[in-house]
Amino acid sequence: MEKVTVSLGNRSYKIIISSGLCNDISFWSLMSSDKVMIVTNETLSHIYLNKILTLMEKSKIKVEYVILPDGEQYKNMKSVDKIISALLKSSYGRDTKLIALGGGVIGDITGFAAAIYQRGISFIQVPTTLLSQVDSSVGGKTGVNHILGKNMIGAFHQPLLVIIDTDFLSSLPAREFSSGLAEVIKYGIILDNDFFQWVEQNIDLLMSLDKNALTYCIRKCCELKANIVSDDECDTGCRALLNLGHTFGHAIEACMGYGKWLHGEAVSAGIVMAIRTAERLIQFNKKNANKIINLLQRANLPIYGPIEMIAQDYLNYMMRDKKIISGNQLRLVIPISIGISELRNDIPDKLVIESINDCCQLRHI
Ligand SMILES: NC(=O)c1ccc[n+]([C@@H]2O[C@H](COP(=O)([O-])OP(=O)(O)OC[C@H]3O[C@@H](n4cnc5c(N)ncnc54)[C@H](O)[C@@H]3O)[C@@H](O)[C@H]2O)c1
Ligand SMILES: [Zn+2]
Structure with missing residues (x-):
């Protein structure tokens, strides 16, 4: 397992890189005291969501999920609203952690929802494309597109942790x-x-x-x-x-x-x-x-x-x-x-x- 630290004072965080991380129950049990909401898309939910939910439930984590449609065209405020509505409906408070399970699109939307929900909650990046593993999951740029421009709505909001499992890449086109x-x-x-x-x-x-x-x-x-x-x-x-x-x-x-x-x-x-x-x-x-x-x-x-x-x-x-x-x-x-x-x-x-x-x-x- 490799670790990299992003040094940003009290907003510093770790990037953990290995294979097989997401199949490891001890890993998910680290979150046991928290309320967790996974955000992913239709493509990834078919391949990975059930496995991860099972591991989290075994670890007695209160977990719910939001599944967004797949594609850059859904990187918009409507998707952010879906996440926020799901959080409110389930009375998730400021102690909630969002987990972005997906490529850069899911990471950017989820990070932005985390930046603005109740003035900011924590989120964890679980990037599943090579692009998101080497680039978009690190650095805290979050946001969505406006019809008049790409990435025109956003915030700097650093993740709490980045978990990079290279096994995800085996299903990537x-x-x-x-x-x-x-x-x-x-x-x-x-x-x-x-x-x-x-x-x-x-x-x-x-x-x-x-x-x-x-x-x-x-x-x-x-x-x-x-x-x-x-x-x-x-x-x-x-x-x-x-x-x-x-x-x-x-x-x-x-x-x-x-x-x-x-x-x-x-x-x-x-x-x-x-x-x-x-x-x-x-x-x-x-x-x-x-x-x-x-x-x-x-x-x-x-x-x-x-x-x-x-x-x-x-x-x-x-x-x-x-x-x-x-x-x-x-x-x-x-x-x-x-x-x-x-x-x-x-x-x-x-x-x-x-x-x-x-x-x-x-x-x-
Ligand atoms: N925040 C930043 O600093 C930053 C930096 C660079 C890019 N970005 C943003 O990232 C986005 C692009 O990210 P991307 O290239 O990861 O695209 P993406 O998130 O759209 O993913 C590409 C496709 O691969 C699928 N996919 C993802 N992981 C998979 C897996 N493991 N197996 C099978 N299919 C999988 C997705 O469902 C999608 O269809 C853009 O919106 C861009 O603006 C952000
Ligand atoms: Zn780029």
Whole structure:
């Protein structure tokens, strides 16, 4: 079992990583004195909910559950309201713990419900996708979408604990797994050359769901994210580095319609666009650029944007992204070399357009 601490004073918490955790009755019995409400979705409830409920009931935990429909389109206030109504109907008070059993969508909704129910209750993240295990379950960003924008309603609310069981990944569709690998590769590029090289050497083991490789990889990503979150909990400084490839990626997700391109797929193409920008801006090393692109391809991730999009489509969406700074100037994360990156807000639009064009399949039409 691996443990990582997110150091945030009296809001510090542990991330526990192992396989078989959720089948371990002693684990659930840790919560014995609490009232617990599990929040999950229809897909996960079919596979895992009964098993977990049985273990909790054996441990004499008062547990109820809410099952939400599956999908990003349900990451909204209606789902938050369902959770709050269930809590109120069962007279759950401020001593309640919510358990988010699912991917990033369930984690974000549940965390937000926990942030606002009776001015804030505790919640535990039990992430079940690779993306949520290496990224969204750590750091306390919670929230839901508004029809006018993604993640536009939310709060910073740190979990009490994050329980990462790598066994969940055995039922995860391969495309979703690859989507999570984009975030894994991202951590190496922005923060840690040694880890990048480790992923290069172990990508096949990771993709065959080797437990030791997964545990190491997830621990390393959680450590890298925990350090950033400890330094910049509220995302006013270095936390923005985690957005490598995301400004381009968000444009793809929004333009294509959410769900068509998975988040990690859009980020993967976005990373290549950021690399192309870095090649023009600071002569980013060609050999390193090829290493990154090869690794994304080995992880079954796209290195070009969607065929339907041209560079101007990206710019239109990027200019609306909440990550742009004042004065209409784009703020982009630019890798300097593998393991080092910086935020730049002085990149000429022309250079960005050329870099997107390198990754547009329709650029010559
Ligand atoms: N809070 C943050 O810091 C943060 C960071 C990154 C992303 N996010 C958010 O995370 C969300 C994306 O998360 P995601 O990629 O985990 O998607 P997701 O939660 O939609 O899960 C992807 C799909 O996999 C299914 N699934 C989940 N676990 C499974 C399992 N073990 N077996 C079988 N199927 C399983 C889900 O039901 C869903 O259909 C987005 O809403 C994004 O905004 C938040
Ligand atoms: Zn992301």
